Amino acid sequence: MGADHAYQRLANRLISELTGGLWRNGDPLPSENALATAYAVSRRTVRQALELLQREGFVSKGQGRSTVYRERAIGRSSEKLVDFPTAAREAGFRPSTRLLSTARRQACLSAAHALNLPLGSEVFEIRRVRLLEGRPVVHQTSLLPAALAGRLDVAKLADTSLYTMLRTALAGEIFLAREHVSLLTASAEEAEALSIPQASPLLRVQRVVVDKDGTPVEYSNSALQDSFFRF
Structure with a gap:
């Protein structure tokens, strides 16, 4: 990478x-001179870097033209189950989705347990990468009962929320029944999908979503870059 990419x-x-630190919304950053000295770069490089951060919404100009931190993170809703695109837009991000693959598979032990299906039952697997401002931040695998997946237009999953599709297919609301958050290191597949080094630290979020009768309709397993999320 050439010197013109230093910023x-x-x-x-x-x-x-x-x-990744304990910054709060509105905390001031050091001056351009201080940043240039600390990172051994020119003030022009610092200024270009800060302009890029401002365009992406991570900083803004505060009183006296000082640069201040603007927190942008996706949190959990304690009420209605919110899909990724909606949560991302509410946090000020521009979301997008890359559909990696769809396939019919036999339910493994974990999937069968989560979806309350007999071991070996047919399930429908959806693998996606979720992006913020074009940056890949989530590698997500969703498993659905095969019969339910047959009622969805899966070809549109890159542009339409799965939760929206499920609500339409079920003619009713869906709910978060269980959620487990843990730490992990990126596998080779996750590292490649998220453009990060293998074994980088990630958050694992596993969810079971149910319909109004409590029947499981989705089991998802997501690897998240935690700097973009607050749990």
Whole structure:
């Protein structure tokens, strides 16, 4: 990477430190001179990096033209089950989805237990990467009962929320029945999908979503870059 990309490298480093630390919304950043000295770059590089962070919404100009941190993170709703695109837009991000694959499979032990199905039952697997501002941040695998998946237009999953499809197919609301959050290191597949080094730290979020009668309709297993989420 040439010298003209030094500001991008600095921007990535600043994003990592800002989102991974104990910064609060409105906290001021050090001056451009202080940042240039600390990171051994020119003030022009610092200014370009800060302009990039401002365009992406991580910082803004505060009183006296100082640069301040703007928290942007997706949190959990304690009320209605919110899909990823809606939660992302509410946090000020531009979301998108990359559909990796869809396939019919036999339910393994975990999937059969989560979906309350006999072991070996046919399930429908959906693998996606979720992006914020074009940056891959979630590698997600969703498993649905095969009969229910047959009622969905899965070809539109890159542009339409799965939760929206489920509500339409079920003619009713869906609910979060169980959720488990844990730490993990990125597998080779997850690292490639998220453009990060293998064994990078990630959050694992496993969910079971049910219909109004309490019947499981989705079991999801997601690997998240935690700097973009608050749990």
